[in-house]
Amino acid sequence: MSEHVNENPESPRSSGTVSTVAPKEGGGFPNPGLPPHVHRQADENPRAEKRAERMVAGLFLLSVLGTVVFIASYFVFTPMGTNLLGEPGTLHAVRWSNLFTGVGLAVAVFFIGAAAVHWAKTLMPDEEWVEERHHIEGSDETREVAAGIITDGLDESGIARRPVIVTAMIAALTALPIAVLAPLSTFGPLPGSKLHHTFWKKGLRITRDTDGTPIKASEVAMNSIFHVMPEGLTEDLEDYLEERAKAATVLIRIDPELGQNQDSLDNGYQGILAFSKICTHVGCPVALYEQQTHHMLCPCHQSTFDVTDGAKVIFGPAHRPLPQLPIEVDAEGYLVAGGDFPEPIGPSFWDLHKDK
């Protein structure tokens, strides 16, 4: 067994220690400092080599044994034969067939692998070689040719002789990015605080989205859901569509006994709770309500919100609860808003409530 790694007397391996060394003189990489090579027993001791040989052969023979078990059990345990309990012509034999063919095949495959690994680790050649990297620097002649090509190109383009063109070119390349920025000026005014507020205000009646009629608390049956809008949000308003999009809300009545979030119950009225309908993931309408589980489901990416727990996210990519609209009841028994949503509705922006 030969060892070629220590040909370089400056190699750290020659001293039997692991260390880093300075770059080689004249370029190239230093020896990375691998641990010293340890010879295996089978490399130095013929008896150990023989033992390893027998071990590998034994493992292969165990594999043969597995194959024999596989073949034998395939034919022995047939539905028409007898099973291990000696019962003839019974389907129970198929169970034994499955068991023994499976075990036989597993043994056969496993010991082939084990033998191959043991063979490679104990008896296959165990030599380490160092192959020096070839010189990657081009010859002086090649570099001269390359430099000549560049110089010729510059001469032919006449850049050095035409400063006016060069100046104009620099001006053109500097001006071009401004053309990209120009469309930004047409993106409209900055949103200001619009993202933080909706049309809902304290005292506004809660009305049905379909016909705009107000809703009495007594009309909201247990486990029912209403799609609602604030009173006074009419088509003649400026930004009507934007305000509608932000104000969309669902009203749900649950048994207060089921409530797990006291703050949420306090912001409702006798189990009637109002949540923003706009998903906090990317803004789809969360309009599917499961009466049995009290979960609201967003159809876009399946974010699921638990109504009994303040619309907390229990599944899906949304990472904050649906904002809850505080509600009250006026003197005539109609449901009214207790104020605006306490936080921006819809998809989170910037770092809004990322920790929720």
Ligand code: FES
């Ligand atoms: S928009 Fe609701 S889960 Fe994606």
